[in-house]
Amino acid sequence: MRTSNERTEKVVVIGGGIAGLSAGIYALDAGFEVEIYEKNRVPGGECIGWNRKGYHIDNCIHWLTGTKKGTELYDVWKRVGALSDDTEYAALDSFYTSTYNGVSVTLWNDLKKTEEELIKVSPEDEEEIKKFIQHVEYSKQCRIPAKKPMDMWGIRDYIKTGMTMKDFPKVMKEFGKISLEDYAKRFKSPLLQKMVTDYLPKSYSAYAFLVSYATMADGNGNIPMGASLQMSLRMEKKFKDKGGVIRYGCGVDKINVENKIATGVTLEDGSFVAADYVIPTVDTALLFGRMLSKDYLPKELKVAYEDEKAYPATSGFQVAFAVDENFNRNKGVSETVFIDIDPIKIGDRLFDRMYVKAYGYDPVCVKDGRQVIQTCITQTDEDYYYWKSLSREEYDVLKDRLSKEVEDRIKKAFPEVESTIEFLDAWTPLTYERYCNAYHGSYMSFITTPQGKQVKMKGQVKGIKNLYVAGQWTSAPGGLPVAVTSGKFAVQRILKSQHRDIDI
Ligand SMILES: Cc1cc2nc3c(=O)[nH]c(=O)nc-3n(C[C@H](O)[C@H](O)[C@H](O)COP(=O)(O)OP(=O)(O)OC[C@H]3O[C@@H](n4cnc5c(N)ncnc54)[C@H](O)[C@@H]3O)c2cc1C
Known part of the structure; x- marks a missing residue:
């Protein structure tokens, strides 16, 4: 005292x-x-946004775990x-959409709707789809303890958590020791395989994907x-x-x-x-x-x-553009859509998937009837080393070249933006390193893989x-x-x- x-x-x-x-x-x-x-x-720090050409580029919250009262x-x-208690959240009804060969599937917040859509697209995967949905349902129980550090927990805290998360061990048993890449192979449909590996790096333990989706589906991962x-x-x-x-x-x-x-x-x-x-x-x-x-x-x-290898760090090569406010509206897809692209080469690696996320849901990212869209190509440690090996001039040239390639891929996938798309900004793992002193440009901490x-x-x-x-x-x-x-x-x-x- x-x-x-x-x-x-x-x-x-x-x-x-x-x-x-x-x-x-x-x-x-x-x-x-x-x-x-x-x-x-x-x-x-990394929870940030900035303005370019009068547009706001929002560069963090895709979902904020912990928006559920109670x-x-x-x-x-x-x-x-x-x-x-008065915070307004974006009125979004899905996690993301994956497209492949002209067909798409969406992970809706309504799990029943997702189940029906996935089975319709791939009836031969019905059993695996039902298992997936069931385990996403169990994953809703996974809540982040926030009262005190776990090393200060007593027996009562463990019992209370054990009771509220009683089905979650089933998720860890089934999906804790398998990578997303291996989990994807359980599905016969190539589209569903893409869906499984689209959002998080392939080396991630599969349970992380289920928990992320469950957080959205449970209304506990809204975007303020x-x-x-x-x-x-x-x-x-x-x-x-x-x-x-x-x-x-x-x-x-x-x-x-x-x-x-x-x-x-x-x-x-x-x-x-x-x-x-x-x-x-x-x-x-x-x-x-x-x-x-x-x-x-x-x-x-x-x-x-x-x-x-066992503890990778993740970053991204990201580009922002402005397009019409109605881009992708009323098409029955999510704000975030993964598309197949003609491969883009960064260093020795080829990337053939990319997402396009439309930010028109928030007026902050809309100006004069046009909205910001962003793309991201996931980068990991070896990509970071490649970016780091470049001279300043080589870095600028590569960033420009890749931005144009990304723009071409968007125009090919969404021909309606052909004449109106406007480049706003591009950033790389080195941007995160410079801005936040982030290890390997990572915007999360170490990825949890089955090896680590x-x-x-x-x-x-x-x-x-x-x-x-x-x-x-x-x-x-x-x-x-x-x-x-x-x-x-x-x-x-x-x-x-x-x-x-x-x-x-
Ligand atoms: C594109 C992107 C999307 C993301 N999406 C999500 C999401 O949807 N949901 C989610 O939960 N998380 C998301 N994240 C991750 C989230 O942003 C980070 O986990 C979180 O912001 C990290 O906070 P922090 O305070 O631990 O670290 P930081 O944000 O890195 O803060 C560290 C601070 O220290 C400062 N600093 C560094 N060196 C020094 C120094 N020498 N002296 C003084 N200050 C220094 C930095 O400038 C920084 O402000 C995303 C991140 C990015 C980049």
């Missing part, structure tokens, strides 16, 4: 993304003085100001209107309204450690900022290597960095006191829910170290 004349302890948070803002808000609520140091000029995660999103940057700005406002200070354009160079205690941070301009507690939320490849010595790298992460274990690090570093790690890299596969809960968990760890109530 502190007395009134004791000074308020100070927490320095590194990074103003979702994890950093969350840590900042919870630390303020716990009575600390808080400063966030962010290298960019805006908050949000879930623990919803309470966290609400607490940090990202959502409120106003786009990703606005959500980050709402959190920033909450943080500032509570008295937090965020310093933009202030990159942190290293964390100072004296006598095995974190004492503050040294900024890139050489100045020192003292702190009682430091919460880094940056990429762990940057944390252990630049901000701290690599000797501190926890062994769970070391294993992952040393085996890229789910990477999780306890938010503390052996040998350093008063340092509590947050951010999406603390628990694979990362994403917004991991980011926001990790910020809360870091503060709960501080409270526990002070023998205070962690129930904030």
Whole structure:
């Protein structure tokens, strides 16, 4: 218990993304003085968007797990100001559509409708389709625990979770140890095979696909209107309204450690900022290597960095265009449509599938009767190395060439945009590296594959006191829910170290 004349302890948070803002808000609520140091000029990190030619390019939320009222995660999103009971969500009724040889199937939020559509397209896969739908139904039970870190769970927490997720072990048994690529082979229809591998990287464990779809189908993965940057700005406002200070354009160079205690941070301009507690939320490849010595790298992460096949990172080559507002409307397809394309070559690899996502559902991405569409070609570690091997000039030339190739593929698949499509912007794994210091340009944490274990690090570093790690890299596969809960968990760890109530 502190007395009134004791000074308020100070927490320095590194990074103003979702994890950093969350840590900042919870630390303020716990009575600390808080400063966030962010290298960019805006908050949000990877939860971001930007403007080009008067259009808004939204570059994050495809689904936000935790939008369902009554879930623990919803309470966290609400607490940090990202959502409120009045938040409006995009009126979307599906996950995505896959097309192949002129036929398409859609993963509707209505599972019965999906089942009927898939069976109609491929009656010979009926048994496998029914099994798929049944296990997506079970996967709706998979909820992200957000009350406290699992290492602080007691027996009651395990029993409660076990009861609410009683069918989920069936999903893990059937789909936990099989890659999407292998799972796809269970279907006879080439279109359904494409559908299974379209959204997530093929090496992903299949259960991740089922859980993602279930989250949408359960109404627990909506998209808040106003786009990703606005959500980050709402959190920033909450943080500032509570008295937090965020310093933009202030990159942190290293964390100072004296006598095995974190004492503050040294900024890139050489100045020192003292702190009682430091919460880094940056990429762990940057944390252990630049901000701290690599000797501190926890062994769970070391294993992952040393085996890229079992623990891949994912990024994308993405391009945005403007097209007519009515593009793909009333065609009975999802906003996100995967198409077959004449192969596009990046390095030594050929890509023959690509998605086109229409953002017209949110007025923020519409201007003068035209809307933003985006495409993405999934990139992984080996693609990152290829981009990295290029000179600046080669990089620019390749980006331009690929953008034109992508535009040609869109025109071929959707001839109606031929004369009106307008290029807005293109970005690559190196954009994420430059903007967020993201490892291999990754926008999630390590992918969970059947060869690897789910990477999780306890938010503390052996040998350093008063340092509590947050951010999406603390628990694979990362994403917004991991980011926001990790910020809360870091503060709960501080409270526990002070023998205070962690129930904030
Ligand atoms: C295209 C795309 C689509 C996505 N879609 C989804 C989705 O649909 N659902 C979902 O859940 N997740 C999605 N994600 C992932 C999600 O955006 C991330 O998981 C999440 O934003 C990570 O938050 P974070 O705070 O852990 O990390 P970051 O956002 O990386 O934040 C770290 C912050 O630290 C800052 N920083 C870095 N180095 C320094 C330094 N030296 N000093 C000071 N500051 C520094 C960075 O600038 C950044 O602001 C998507 C991401 C992308 C890019």
